[in-house]
Amino acid sequence: MREAWIIDGVRTPRGKGKASGALHSVHPQELLATVLRALVERGLSADDVDDVVMGNGEHAGDHANDIARSAVLTAGWPVTVPGLTVNRFCGGGQQAVMAAATGVLAGWQDLVVAGGVESMSRHTYGRPLDAGNGKLRERYPLVPQGIAADLIATLEGFDRTTVDQFAVTSQERAAVAAKEGRFNHSLVAVYSEGDVLLDRDEHLRPGTTVESLSGLPASFERSGGKPREDGRSYDEMCVVTYPEAGVLQHVHHAGNSSGVVDGAAAMVVASSDYATANGLRPRARLVTGAVRGAEPVIMLTAPGPAARVCLDKAGMAATDIDLWEINEAFAAVPLKVIRDLAIDPDKVNVNGGAIALGHPIGATGAMLFQTVLDELERRDLSTGLVTMCTGGGMATATIIERV
Numbered sequence: 001m002r003e004a005w006i007i008d009g010v011r012t013p014r015g016k017g018k019a020s021g022a023l024h025s026v027h028p029q030e031l032l033a034t035v036l037r038a039l040v041e042r043g044l045s046a047d048d049v050d051d052v053v054m055g056n057g058e059h060a061g062d063h064a065n066d067i068a069r070s071a072v073l074t075a076g077w078p079v080t081v082p083g084l085t086v087n088r089f090c091g092g093g094q095q096a097v098m099a100a101a102t103g104v105l106a107g108w109q110d111l112v113v114a115g116g117v118e119s120m121s122r123h124t125y126g127r128p129l130d131a132g133n134g135k136l137r138e139r140y141p142l143v144p145q146g147i148a149a150d151l152i153a154t155l156e157g158f159d160r161t162t163v164d165q166f167a168v169t170s171q172e173r174a175a176v177a178a179k180e181g182r183f184n185h186s187l188v189a190v191y192s193e194g195d196v197l198l199d200r201d202e203h204l205r206p207g208t209t210v211e212s213l214s215g216l217p218a219s220f221e222r223s224g225g226k227p228r229e230d231g232r233s234y235d236e237m238c239v240v241t242y243p244e245a246g247v248l249q250h251v252h253h254a255g256n257s258s259g260v261v262d263g264a265a266a267m268v269v270a271s272s273d274y275a276t277a278n279g280l281r282p283r284a285r286l287v288t289g290a291v292r293g294a295e296p297v298i299m300l301t302a303p304g305p306a307a308r309v310c311l312d313k314a315g316m317a318a319t320d321i322d323l324w325e326i327n328e329a330f331a332a333v334p335l336k337v338i339r340d341l342a343i344d345p346d347k348v349n350v351n352g353g354a355i356a357l358g359h360p361i362g363a364t365g366a367m368l369f370q371t372v373l374d375e376l377e378r379r380d381l382s383t384g385l386v387t388m389c390t391g392g393g394m395a396t397a398t399i400i401e402r403v
Contacts (some may be wrong), residue, residue, distance in 0.1 A: 055092020
């Protein structure tokens with residue numbers, strides 16, 4: 001039976017997403033080319049690649065046009081290798097890997113490289129989801145993601161201490177993982193003129209405590225209460241859709257939300273037939289994947305439903321998953337998934353998450369696959385589930401199983 005196998009995966013370190021960050025000087029095309037070249041150095045035959053599929057959440061400025069194709073050319077790969085850029089907001093990198101798997105499983109492709117890139121320090125931070133379409137805003141009183149996260153926390157009863165403790169755990173786990181070299185198998189350094197620009201994740205804040213986070217102001221309280229063009233504030237717009245929320249409790253801030261970073265990642269997905277014929281050792285198979293939408297005002301609640309669809313397709317229960325990667329866009333997001341699916345917290349984001357490591361939008365999904373697979377191998381476990389919330393009220397979810 002034809003299967004889609006993960007053969008390899010690499011990622012850059014995550015650099016701070018600001019002008020002073022170590023990777024800011026690197027054009028995102030070059031950043032993505034770095035991981036493409038690294039795969040060739042590790043044995044990938046670029047001549048055989050049927051397609052390169054990459055996620056990106058910007059599609060403008062330095063990320064404009066088809067950055068997957070631009071990176072293929074920048075990397076010096078054969079001109080016969082095409083490139084496709086996809087945008088499912090934060091889930092773009094995971095969607096790219098699922099697209100690679102579907103192409104392989106359909107028999108249309110045998111070898112696909114998939115991942116993503118985002119240089120957050122070079123973002124233009126353009127137009128909102130409605131892109132100026134007043135009709136869409138009339139239908140849904142859309143709010144920024146941080147406000148939506150605070151809405152989730154309010155409805156679920158996650159207070160400031162709860163979300164801050166989750167953030168501290170993320171930092172503690174990431175610090176241990178970095179110290180023990182748990183990311184090293186997938187990590188490749190970024191160079192400039194022969195000199196190392198960055199060879200480790202730059203965003204970690206070891207030593208973070210609930211007490212140190214308590215001094216940070218809520219990031220979205222001021223903007224949430226400010227009247228907009230129609231006279232309503234974002235907080236009031238939330239209550240229009242969710243009157244049971246009452247007064248929004250603003251609990252998210254820079255310390256319990258995903259870090260703004262630069263980074264790129266790429267994975268090799270091959271058919272079982274191609275891998276066997278070419279002597280490639282599979283690390284895992286892509287069991288199944290799913291995408292789901294949710295109500296777009298609250299926006300960030302679809303990971304649970306997407307994960308449930310995956311589990312149902314695979315004939316599995318949440319307890320059958322050995323390790324989970326639930327992207328830490330905001331602390332309330334994984335906390336809600338853990339509660340809704342009754343997941344053991346000790347199986348979730350065991351090496352920390354985006355709160356500690358950062359979230360390079362289009363690249364994060366591929367990074368999460370690498371993180372969970374490396375850890376499954378280290379612990380000699382079998383199955384992992386990756387899920388991410390995205391803008392517009394969507395989520396991606398995928399189950400992998402070691403071969």
